[in-house]
Amino acid sequence: MPQTFTYVFDTPVYKGTSSFSTGIFINGKFQDGSEGGYIDVINPTNGKVITKVSEGTAKDVDVAVEAAQKAFDTVWGLNCPGFERGKLLYKLSELMTAHADEFAALEALDNGKTFGWARKADIEAAIGSIRYYAGWADKIQGNTIETTKDKIAYTTHEPLGVVGQIIPWNFPLMMISWKLGPALAAGNTVILKPSEFTPLTALLMAQLTVEAGFPPGVVNIINGYGTTVGHALSHHMHVEKVAFTGSTLIGRKVLEAASKTNLKDVSLELGGKSPNIIFDDCDIEQAVNWTVHGIFWNHGQACCAGSRIFVHEKIYDDFLHRFTEKTKSLKIGDPFAADSYQGPQVSQQQYDRIMSYIDSGKEAGATVHLGGSRWGNEGYFIEPTIFTETKPDMRIVQEEIFGPVGVVIKFHDDDDVIRQANDTVYGLASAIFTKNIDRALKTSQRLRAGTTWINCANQLHAQIPFGGFKQSGIGRELGEYALQHYTAVKAVHINLGHEI
Amino acid sequence: MAASIQVTVPATGNKISVPTGLFINNQFVPSVDSQETIECVNPATEEPIGSVVAGSVKDIDVAVAAAREAFKTTWGKNVTGIERGRLLNKLADLMERDAQVLGELECLNNGKPLKIARDFDVGDSVACLRYYAGWADKIVGQSIEIDSKTKFAFTKHDPIGVCAQIIPWNYPINMWAWKVAPALACGCTIVMKPSEFTPLTALKLSELIVEAGFPPGVVNTIPSLGSVGGAALSSHKDVDKIAFTGSTVTGRKIMAAAAMSNLKKVSLELGGKSPHLVFESADLDQAANWVALGILYNTGQDCTAGSRVYVQDTIYDKFLQILIGKAKELVIGDGFDEKSGGGPVVSKVQYDKVWSYIESGKQEGAKLALGGVKRSGKGYFVDPTIFTDITPEMKIVKEEIFGPVLSVGKFSTEEEAIRLANDTTYGLGAGLHSMIVSAHTFKQVWVNQYNLLYNNVPFGGKKQSGIGRELGSHALEEYTSVKAIQWNFGEKLDWPL
Numbered sequence: 001m002p003q004t005f006t007y008v009f010d011t012p013v014y015k016g017t018s019s020f021s022t023g024i025f026i027n028g029k030f031q032d033g034s035e036g037g038y039i040d041v042i043n044p045t046n047g048k049v050i051t052k053v054s055e056g057t058a059k060d061v062d063v064a065v066e067a068a069q070k071a072f073d074t075v076w077g078l079n080c081p082g083f084e085r086g087k088l089l090y091k092l093s094e095l096m097t098a099h100a101d102e103f104a105a106l107e108a109l110d111n112g113k114t115f116g117w118a119r120k121a122d123i124e125a126a127i128g129s130i131r132y133y134a135g136w137a138d139k140i141q142g143n144t145i146e147t148t149k150d151k152i153a154y155t156t157h158e159p160l161g162v163v164g165q166i167i168p169w170n171f172p173l174m175m176i177s178w179k180l181g182p183a184l185a186a187g188n189t190v191i192l193k194p195s196e197f198t199p200l201t202a203l204l205m206a207q208l209t210v211e212a213g214f215p216p217g218v219v220n221i222i223n224g225y226g227t228t229v230g231h232a233l234s235h236h237m238h239v240e241k242v243a244f245t246g247s248t249l250i251g252r253k254v255l256e257a258a259s260k261t262n263l264k265d266v267s268l269e270l271g272g273k274s275p276n277i278i279f280d281d282c283d284i285e286q287a288v289n290w291t292v293h294g295i296f297w298n299h300g301q302a303c304c305a306g307s308r309i310f311v312h313e314k315i316y317d318d319f320l321h322r323f324t325e326k327t328k329s330l331k332i333g334d335p336f337a338a339d340s341y342q343g344p345q346v347s348q349q350q351y352d353r354i355m356s357y358i359d360s361g362k363e364a365g366a367t368v369h370l371g372g373s374r375w376g377n378e379g380y381f382i383e384p385t386i387f388t389e390t391k392p393d394m395r396i397v398q399e400e401i402f403g404p405v406g407v408v409i410k411f412h413d414d415d416d417v418i419r420q421a422n423d424t425v426y427g428l429a430s431a432i433f434t435k436n437i438d439r440a441l442k443t444s445q446r447l448r449a450g451t452t453w454i455n456c457a458n459q460l461h462a463q464i465p466f467g468g469f470k471q472s473g474i475g476r477e478l479g480e481y482a483l484q485h486y487t488a489v490k491a492v493h494i495n496l497g498h499e500i
Numbered sequence: 501m502a503a504s505i506q507v508t509v510p511a512t513g514n515k516i517s518v519p520t521g522l523f524i525n526n527q528f529v530p531s532v533d534s535q536e537t538i539e540c541v542n543p544a545t546e547e548p549i550g551s552v553v554a555g556s557v558k559d560i561d562v563a564v565a566a567a568r569e570a571f572k573t574t575w576g577k578n579v580t581g582i583e584r585g586r587l588l589n590k591l592a593d594l595m596e597r598d599a600q601v602l603g604e605l606e607c608l609n610n611g612k613p614l615k616i617a618r619d620f621d622v623g624d625s626v627a628c629l630r631y632y633a634g635w636a637d638k639i640v641g642q643s644i645e646i647d648s649k650t651k652f653a654f655t656k657h658d659p660i661g662v663c664a665q666i667i668p669w670n671y672p673i674n675m676w677a678w679k680v681a682p683a684l685a686c687g688c689t690i691v692m693k694p695s696e697f698t699p700l701t702a703l704k705l706s707e708l709i710v711e712a713g714f715p716p717g718v719v720n721t722i723p724s725l726g727s728v729g730g731a732a733l734s735s736h737k738d739v740d741k742i743a744f745t746g747s748t749v750t751g752r753k754i755m756a757a758a759a760m761s762n763l764k765k766v767s768l769e770l771g772g773k774s775p776h777l778v779f780e781s782a783d784l785d786q787a788a789n790w791v792a793l794g795i796l797y798n799t800g801q802d803c804t805a806g807s808r809v810y811v812q813d814t815i816y817d818k819f820l821q822i823l824i825g826k827a828k829e830l831v832i833g834d835g836f837d838e839k840s841g842g843g844p845v846v847s848k849v850q851y852d853k854v855w856s857y858i859e860s861g862k863q864e865g866a867k868l869a870l871g872g873v874k875r876s877g878k879g880y881f882v883d884p885t886i887f888t889d890i891t892p893e894m895k896i897v898k899e900e901i902f903g904p905v906l907s908v909g910k911f912s913t914e915e916e917a918i919r920l921a922n923d924t925t926y927g928l929g930a931g932l933h934s935m936i937v938s939a940h941t942f943k944q945v946w947v948n949q950y951n952l953l954y955n956n957v958p959f960g961g962k963k964q965s966g967i968g969r970e971l972g973s974h975a976l977e978e979y980t981s982v983k984a985i986q987w988n989f990g991e992k993l994d995w996p997l
Contacts, residue, residue, distance in 0.1 A: 083627060083956070086634065090589070128582070135585065135634025139973065249775050441989040445648055463581075463637050480638065 005051045005203070007106075007302035011336035012063045013115045014105045018204065022053040024223060025206035026065035028216025034059040039196050039223060039429035040403040043378040044112035044344040045334065053199045056222035059234035064220040064284065065239060070191035071217030075286065079161050081194055088186060089134035092212040096215060103173055103201055108335040110171060110200040112343040112380070113298060113486030115336050117274040124297050125460060129478070132462035133245030140186060150498040157487040159187030160265060161240040164233030166226070166254070168246045169195035169346050170301040170319065170402075176292055179243055180219065181462075182482035189372050191220045191239070193230055197347050199223040222365075226250060231264030234258060241265035243485070247400075248471050250428075255474075267475030267485045268301065271292060272428030273445075275421035276306035276457060277443065279414075280314040288322045294405040294431060294457035296330060296384050299342050301350070303472075304429035306457050308397065309408045316410045320388065323408070324370050327384045332375050344380040345403060351380035354403030361387050361396040361405075363404050369408070392420065400426070414443070422448045431457040450476070501537065503528060507700070509604045510542075511614075511836035516547070516605055516704075520552040522559055523721035525566045525707040525715075533558045533841040538696050538723055543611040543844040544879045552699055555724035560691065560732040563720040567662040567689040568738055570717030576659050576687050579715075581637030584685055588633035591712040592626045598708065599623070602701060606673055606922040607835040609700045611843035611880070614835055617673075622764060624955070625677035628971075630953040632681035633660045639686060639976060650990030657937035659687030662763060664733035666726070666754075668746045669695035669846050670902075675745055676702055678970050680719065681909050683743075686979035691720045691739070697847050714743035726750060734758060738893040741765040745803070745976065747900075748926075748964055753756040755967075767968030767978045771801065771900040771961060772928030776809040776950065779914075779934035783857030783948075784819050787933035788816075788948040789904075792826040794931060796884055798840045799832065799903035799953055801850070804929035806950055807901060810909045810920050813940055820888065820908060826882040834879070834903070844880040845903055852881035854903030861896040866907070892923060900926070927962030 002023025009016050023030030037055035042048065092388050096103065103126075104119035113122070142155035153274050163183050165228075167175035172194060181297050194202035206221045222229050230250075234257035237466040241264050241287050244254045258264045276294050294306030311319045330465045335343035358372050371385030383404040390397050397407055411417040421430065430449040444452040450468045453459060460466060465479035475485045514919030523733060536554035541547070555563075590690050595602065603618025641655035655703075663683050666753070667675040672694060694702035706721045721868045722729050730750070734742055734757035741764055744754050748770040758764045776794060778787050794806025805852070811819045833840040845851050858872055871885030885905040890897050897907050911917040920929060929952040958972035966976050 083631070085629070090630070131585075132637065135636075135638065137634075138631060139634065139638075141973070437987075438989040441652055441987065442649075445652075480640070 002032050002498060003051075004238070005053075005112055007109070009052070010106045011105075011115070012104050012338050013336050014101055016102055016105065018102050018106055020204045020207050021213070022051065022203060024054050024056040025219075026060065026064045028210060028373045029183050030206070033057060033224070034063070039199070041110060041199060042347065043109065044346055047348065047379060050109065050221060053203065053223050057225035057228045058232035060222055060231055064191045064222060065162055065236055067217040068191055068220055069238060071191045071215055072161055073184075075215040076189050076218050077161070080187065082140060082187070085185060085187060086137030088212055088214055089130055089137060090495065091129040091180070092208060092214075093127050093134060093421045094480045095211055096123075096130060099204065100127065101205065103166045106200045107173055108343070111346055112335055113362045114343055116338070116340070117298070122174045126173045126223045127461070129174070129177040129181045129462045131359070133185040136182070136483060137185040140487065142294070142420060142489070148498075150496045152494040152496060154492055154493065156413065156490045157186075157317045157483070158490055160486060160488050161188060162171050162238060163188045163190055163486065164236065164239045164242040165190060165192040166230045166233060166242065166244045166246065167192065167194055169197040170298060170303075172198040173201040173205065173247055176202055178477050183243075183476075183486050184218070186483055186486040188241075188486055189218050191222060191233060193222055193224060195232060209366050230254075237262045239264055241267070241486070243267045243412040247270040247271055260447070265485070268477075269477060270428075270471065270473045272303050272305065272426045272468065272472050273308055273398065273400050274283050274304055274306050274425050274431070274449065275447070276309045276431040277417055277421060277433065278311045278315070278319060279432070279434035279436070279439060280312040281436050281439070281457070282315075283435060284315060284319060284322065287433040288319065290431065290455070290457045291323055291432070292326050292330070293415065296327065296342065299345055299382075301346065301399040301402055301406040302462065303456060304451065305336045306429070306431050307401065307406055308421070309406050310411050310421065311408060313410050320369070320408060323490050324386060327370055327386060330384055333384070342384065342404065345382055346380070348380060350402065351382065354382055354401055354405065357396055357399070357401045357403070358385060358405060361390070361394065364391070364394045364396070366394060366396060366407075371404075385409070392423070398399070398424070403457070415440070418443060418446050425471040428472035429453065501530070501551065501553065501587075504916040505552075505839055507549055507605065509608065509836070510545075514604065516601055518550070518605065518700050519703050519707065520550070520800040522553050522555050522563070522723070523703065523719075524563050524717075525720070526710050526716035528703075531556050531559050532562060538699060538725075540609055540698070541847065543846050546878050546880070549608060549700070549843035552703060552898035554696070555693075555729045557728060557732045558725070559722055560729055560736065563691045564662060564738050566717040567691050567720055570715055571661055572660075574715035575673050575718050576661070581639060584687060585633045585636035587679060587712055587714055588629050588636060588684060591708055592633065594708045594711055595622060595625045595629065595705070599626070602673060602704060603702055605701050607843070609698045610669065610672060611835050612894050613840045615845055620880070621671055621674045621809070625674050628674075628677040628891075628955045629681050632975075635682075635973070635976060636685040639980065640956070641982070646761055646986070650988065652987040652989065654985055656985065657686075657976075658983050660979055660981045661688060662691065662738060663688045663689050663979065664736065664739045664742040665695055665707065666693045666730050666733065666742070666744045666746065667695060669697040670798060672698040672701045673705070676705060679743055682699065683979045684718070685906045686976055688741070688979050689718050691722060693722050693733060693955055693991070694821070696723060696725050698876075699956055722740055731757065735761040737762045739977070743767045743968075745769040747771055751966070757889060761830075763767050765978075766964045769968075769970060770964065770966045770991050772803050772805070772926045772961065772965050773808060773898065773900050773924045773984075774776065774804055774929035774931070775924075776806045776922055776931035776933060777911075777917045778809060778811045778815070778819055779917075780812045780814045781935040782933035784815060784822055785823055786948070787823040788819065788826045790931060790933065790946075790948075791823055792830070794950040795906040796827065796830050796842055796904050799845055801845060801902050802951070804951060805902070806929065806931050807905065808897060808907050808909065810911045811915055812917070813910050815914045816910050820869065823908075824886060827870055827886060830884060832881055832883055842904070845882055846880070848880060850902065851882065854882050854901055854905065857899070857901045858885055858905060861894065861905070864894045864896070866890050866894060867894060869908070893921070894995035898924070925964045928965035
């Protein structure tokens, strides 16, 4: 029997008790992993173990696929009308709202982000996504198409079947909601693998799907490792689609696995090295504030982080000064302290990786304008770091660091900065700061990125699609667009009189 | 008059409080200049239920002004789609909570059976609100390529503005939901005129508008006579759009008034004389069920009532017998009686109208296969009535009766069936009962079923059955106005040309 995890929060920002099963969740029930293993859940503020959760493996994936397929064939898929699916999703969003503070506390505990950010960004966005897709469930429409008098032709947008979803640790609950929302609205059944670093909010979410009334087998959540559970989902012959958010490195493996097995549909949301272009005619105060948000939100652990900051030479000194001052004012500390802006990075592994990038920057001769060191004596805290005097081929300029490390680059020529901005294998997001409409639209039109933020950064809405150009991904999440990746088009031709 | 009336539900003795004032800016108020009232009658007993304030032309002005102010300040483009969706969902929750009370009030004022009022009228209305709640943050325009180096064009679907909505008495709650939901989802504000026969549920629902949290002025409710409030809304210079469900005769007046005033947008959902075609390949027992439903549901008081049925001659006798048997099974009685599958017609006016059609049917030579005998006693009850041996020129075949009166005809070929079916100025619904497919000219075709409506399937008429569509995504087009924005960021204009 899997253990129940109970945690009493007694913090300045939240007091309450959270309690839920730590098992893997298959066919409406929590159970032990079939091979009996466990994964430790670490508190990133101090490296200590909070609890352990059951570990699922490939065998559990097989069982889940069977349950998900059965549910799809009997009580879900086309057996459940859209408005019923919408009702369940709406109910789930109401339950999430009732547990909002608890979710935020769990997220802060598990991931290290502050309670405040978790509550107002992650949890609100997660609830908003489920509500948004609840509204789509009975509106997935095809077309009727005119050809000749003798034919009635129409398309239906049908669910794919059993879909696998693999999510990262940077916004755990929000990522679950971005994935479950469109998949369930469209009528698919789901097997979701949370990140092994941040399994807690997924477990509470699993419990809420039971309370909301989703039939067993429709939602399955299996904690485990990428090399076992992730691998099994990507390779499974009866999983019709896999959706993966994470590194470009693993994204390749997922795509390759699909190509070698059943050619399952693949959507990928991968890394980025997004450019933030600050023109000399910007509102400089606002540009500074958005730039801080662009690279330091979530401790830099955002795929769309504006990590390359291009500043026009006319305002470079002024901007850098203000940006530095603003960054210095960010408070690092306990995620449960009321005035903390930034907590620890999520894991030892991530900490090591970021520090090695910082070292590489130093070694390559870039200037550490601010930060560059560990913060505190325990846990995975890193000072917000700003590099200047970089060269384009430096690793800190080319590669995704996924930490609170921004690179500031001077420019003088519009054409050249756009060339530099596009000179990357990535193409996830971009930001432009200028008060000149013409400049903004022209630049946005020339940037090769899935999102262009004009005079803002890191703004995500359930209604607006999000995804990458080039090696930042395949497909779009959010908005109506996400539904395309969870439906297959069937064309039906009815012959009214054409005889041969 | 008193601010509210206590309405007693006969079957249980429960009392329901109903506000009597005009609902403007989230408050119930007296008329600014009139003492007129509207008396509501229980059609099953002919007893009065109570009276409410009747809105005057001046009251309409006040309501429109309130709606306009709200549109400019707290609604329209000042509220997000997410918030509009949230409020619509909240309203749906409240209607669901109050389903029993609303059902009882509907049964009392309209006559329809309580269980149908509660489970279907209210149930479908709750679903309608939720359906449009889901659309509120999904009203998208287009981005359009012209020349990517210099231009950017896009459309926005703006809310039309202040919308007048005039609804009938046959499905008071359901018609209210069909109108209110898409208009609010799109960001419009509303002046609603419920039918003078059945204003009570609209007033009760106005209480829920306040409880849900809609800002004042977003929804305003003015019970009024059609010739007063309806006429005033149709010709009002500050109403951007009028949506009307009712008779074709009144629909014409509304369209004319719109043309003569400010060319407000008009959508109309009018009458019908919808035919069923029963082919020999049909499952006769099922077809008879659907045909019976089509003419007897809501006691025939339905714009899509299947009031004509044409049966293929090879199965005519057999089908007719089955149909008569089905019609006899329906119990028409007091809506609070568990056994009733249908209630009285809504009013004395309707009762007299339906009977005059039945008399004309007899006079013009149609044969009565069922019904045609008035009941004695209280209540506007009309029993299922079936005429056969009909000819196309008969009034009962051409005109909308709006009661449980069916005309049955015969055909031999498919071409003949289609010709007979289409021979009408209306074009609302049609039922096709056959295992073999063919094309048809009606807008709302039901194949091997009838009358069932779904919130996500559009509904409306061709020809003189109406203009525009309700339900589905199409309803959103009725409440939005497309604005195209063309942004030049790279073209310099030479002058002179």
